[in-house]
Amino acid sequence: xxxxxxxxxxxxxxxxxxxxxxxxxxxxxxxxxxxxxxxxxxxxxxxxxxxxxxxxxxxxxxxxxxxxxxxxxxxxxxxxxxxxxxxxxxxxxxxxxxxxxxxxxxxxxxxxxxxxxxxxxxxxxxxxxxxxxxxxxxxxxxxxxxxxxxxxxxxxxxxxxxxxxxxxxxxxxxxxxxxxxxxxxxxxxxxxxxxxxxxxxxxxxxxxxxxxxxxxxxxxxxxxxxxxxxxxxxxxxxxxxxxxxxxxxxxxxxxxxxxxxxxxxxxxxxxxxxxxxxxxxxxxxxxxxxxxxxxxxxxxxxxxxxxxxxxxxxxxxxxxxxxxxxxxxxxxxxxxxxxxxxxxxxxxxxxx
Amino acid sequence: xxxxxxxxxxxxxxxxxxxxxxxxxxxxxxxxxxxxxxxxxxxxxxxxxxxxxxxxxxxxxxxxxxxxxxxxxxxxxxxxxxxxxxxxxxxxxxxxxxxxxxxxxxxxxxxxxxxxxxxxxxxxxxxxxxxxxxxxxxxxxxxxxxxxxxxxxxxxxxxxxxxxxxxxxxxxxxxxxxxxxxxxxxxxxxxxxxxxxxxxxxxxxxxxxxxxxxxxxxxxxxxxxxxxxxxxxxxxxxxxxxxxxxxxxxxxxxxxxxxxxxxxxxxxxxxxxxxxxxxxxxxxxxxxxxxxxxxxxxxxxxxxxxxxxxxxxxxxxxxxxxxxxxxxxxxxxxxxxxxxxxxxxxxxxxxx
Numbered sequence: 001x002x003x004x005x006x007x008x009x010x011x012x013x014x015x016x017x018x019x020x021x022x023x024x025x026x027x028x029x030x031x032x033x034x035x036x037x038x039x040x041x042x043x044x045x046x047x048x049x050x051x052x053x054x055x056x057x058x059x060x061x062x063x064x065x066x067x068x069x070x071x072x073x074x075x076x077x078x079x080x081x082x083x084x085x086x087x088x089x090x091x092x093x094x095x096x097x098x099x100x101x102x103x104x105x106x107x108x109x110x111x112x113x114x115x116x117x118x119x120x121x122x123x124x125x126x127x128x129x130x131x132x133x134x135x136x137x138x139x140x141x142x143x144x145x146x147x148x149x150x151x152x153x154x155x156x157x158x159x160x161x162x163x164x165x166x167x168x169x170x171x172x173x174x175x176x177x178x179x180x181x182x183x184x185x186x187x188x189x190x191x192x193x194x195x196x197x198x199x200x201x202x203x204x205x206x207x208x209x210x211x212x213x214x215x216x217x218x219x220x221x222x223x224x225x226x227x228x229x230x231x232x233x234x235x236x237x238x239x240x241x242x243x244x245x246x247x248x249x250x251x252x253x254x255x256x257x258x259x260x261x262x263x264x265x266x267x268x269x270x271x272x273x274x275x276x277x278x279x280x281x282x283x284x285x286x287x288x289x290x291x292x293x294x295x296x297x298x299x300x301x302x303x304x305x306x307x308x309x310x311x312x313x314x315x316x317x318x319x320x321x322x323x324x325x326x327x328x329x330x331x332x333x334x335x336x337x338x339x340x341x342x343x344x345x346x347x348x349x350x351x352x
Numbered sequence: 353x354x355x356x357x358x359x360x361x362x363x364x365x366x367x368x369x370x371x372x373x374x375x376x377x378x379x380x381x382x383x384x385x386x387x388x389x390x391x392x393x394x395x396x397x398x399x400x401x402x403x404x405x406x407x408x409x410x411x412x413x414x415x416x417x418x419x420x421x422x423x424x425x426x427x428x429x430x431x432x433x434x435x436x437x438x439x440x441x442x443x444x445x446x447x448x449x450x451x452x453x454x455x456x457x458x459x460x461x462x463x464x465x466x467x468x469x470x471x472x473x474x475x476x477x478x479x480x481x482x483x484x485x486x487x488x489x490x491x492x493x494x495x496x497x498x499x500x501x502x503x504x505x506x507x508x509x510x511x512x513x514x515x516x517x518x519x520x521x522x523x524x525x526x527x528x529x530x531x532x533x534x535x536x537x538x539x540x541x542x543x544x545x546x547x548x549x550x551x552x553x554x555x556x557x558x559x560x561x562x563x564x565x566x567x568x569x570x571x572x573x574x575x576x577x578x579x580x581x582x583x584x585x586x587x588x589x590x591x592x593x594x595x596x597x598x599x600x601x602x603x604x605x606x607x608x609x610x611x612x613x614x615x616x617x618x619x620x621x622x623x624x625x626x627x628x629x630x631x632x633x634x635x636x637x638x639x640x641x642x643x644x645x646x647x648x649x650x651x652x653x654x655x656x657x658x659x660x661x662x663x664x665x666x667x668x669x670x671x672x673x674x675x676x677x678x679x680x681x682x683x684x685x686x687x688x689x690x691x692x693x694x695x696x697x698x699x700x701x702x703x704x
Contacts, residue, residue, distance in 0.1 A: 035436040035437050035595060036434060038398050038399070038437070038499075046390050047391040047392070047393065047399070048391075049388055049389045049391060049478065050479070051445045051494060053492055055484070058449070081387040082387075084388075091401070095404070097410070131407060131410065136487060138485075138492075140405055155385075155387070258385070345363065
């Protein structure tokens with residue numbers, strides 16, 4: 001720490017953070033600096049808008065997530081929502097409320113992360129709000145993007161016999177969080193019990209070797225633009241699509257409820273990384289539960305007509321995990337031994 | 353109070369609050385319910401985007417602002433930014449983070465206020481995020497609107513000899529806040545010193561009669577669409593425009609800095625309501641300071657070519673307060689006795 005933000009003031013801080021931002025998209029006519037940003041979208045485009053709010057102590061813990069990663073993740077989870085409609089993100093606005101305990105350097109790091117994510121996806125930062133908070137940090141990001149007119153992919157288009165597909169692997173971000181929480185507890189217990197300076201100096205930093213993938217999935221999620229590109233190249237148009245933020249189970253139920261259908265997915269087909277499996281074993285947790293309900297994967301879950309079966313089989317990093325059924329058959333997971341379990345919405349567990 | 357929000361859950365709460373929302377604008381193709389909202393704007397339109405974050409204890413105090421007013425105000429301050437570019441608001445997204453101490457009824461009231469503001473201005477609520485907070489309430493609203501292509505009114509177009517105009521009157525919202533703060537202190541002091549139940553029952557509720565206008569300005573600001581309509585009818589196109597959220601002084605400096613010019617405004621011309629003046633007198637505060645630096649007026653401040661002088665004089669509820677000068681003359685207030693005072697940026701006083 002840290003240069004106090006009061007040395008710059010509101011307008012000074014905004015200028016400091018946004019001065020070097022270059023607008024790159026033709027759709028962005030004017031960015032930071034007036035009452036509004038100004039956009040121009042082509043007449044053959046629909047405009048997509050999504051927004052997310054992240055609260056300290058609920059969505060992130062600054063004990064272990066660095067500001068740069070926080071900025072990166074905050075942007076990425078919004079870009080993921082634009083891709084989940086089949087669109088291309090073009091702009092974000094960034095609002096942040098911060099308390100006295102944060103310095104200018106923290107905000108620089110946060111913006112560095114934001115900009116890294118935006119540059120990787122060709123997105124302009126066009127505005128926002130910077131204000132103070134009495135307590136923790138609050139972040140609100142709105143992403144805007146485009147999709148060919150009338151071509152957005154909704155959650156409600158899945159049809160009976162459609163195949164259910166998922167990108168990447170599931171449960172790793174959740175196990176990364178479990179790992180970080182565990183090491184945080186260990187660290188604080190060591191601090192509590194250390195009686196002398198020598199004991200305090202001997203407190204070991206956690207060793208994350210062999211678990212890097214779990215941490216990366218938790219702290220640096222990647223929105224799957226590449227999957228949309230593959231689908232386009234393969235000539236596949238998903239009938240329904242959603243990104244996995246609250247867990248596979250919850251997102252599948254969204255698709256089935258809105259599409260008025262049921263589904264069967266197969267436990268043995270759920271893509272899981274080796275590190276995720278090892279971590280679950282070590283922590284005595286159920287692997288399938290972690291993959292089904294863990295959340296924060298930011299992978300794409302989508303359905304395609306059964307006629308695309310072979311094309312899907314040839315796609316890299318996409319796995320076919322089940323199929324859509326009639327609504328009255330419900331939504332179920334078929335386990336390795338052939339039992340059926342009804343899917344339950346987990347989602348956000350509010351205020352409890 | 354209050355039904356616990358946990359009885360509904362995240363998805364239940366969102367459904368409860370948004371189920372009865374009807375989309376009214378042709379530009380809104382799809383609202384709440386998918387990963388993104390979908391908009392279609394005509395090819396001859398530019399799109400305006402603005403966002404604001406409101407934090408409990410910083411921007412509002414739930415001791416005296418009811419949830420319905422909070423929702424109304426939160427929407428209105430964003431609509432005001434769209435009007436300040438010469439545009440028409442069409443959509444808002446609403447993100448809210450709340451802690452356990454709030455109930456479903458609070459959220460219903462908040463949404464009732466939001467909807468009242470949106471209906472009055474023909475705006476659709478198209479999405480948002482509802483999540484939990486460890487401490488206070490956080491609100492983030494993004495407003496989207498349209499303006500004729502290449503016709504947005506920026507802050508940077510003021511020219512030497514242009515006239516400086518302001519709508520409505522200034523300082524009332526600020527004095528409303530002072531009044532509320534004073535009565536809150538009085539109330540808490542009475543509670544502290546009351547020793548018996550009879551004494552506690554005798555604590556008087558504040559009497560706001562004769563000060564209703566101040567409270568209304570603080571708790572129920574109105575974005576000035578009517579002023580834009582008047583300007584359009586009179587055939588006046590402002591050269592620069594901004595809405596007054598941080599105080600006249602601060603906003604004038606924004607216009608002058610961005611337009612690379614100076615200004616002279618006249619103390620005697622600053623529009624002030626009778627109740628504002630009485631309140632300042634009663635509280636021993638400087639009236640001009642309240643009007644110049646109070647903020648939260650949400651009036652429009654704009655400049656017009658000198659040729660529009662007569663047209664401006666005929667406008668209702670618009671006052672000519674000064675003129676634009678060369679940059680090297682600086683920005684000054686001319687007092688009643690002819691002295692010049694340099695304008696200072698107040699703005700937000702961050703984290704101090």
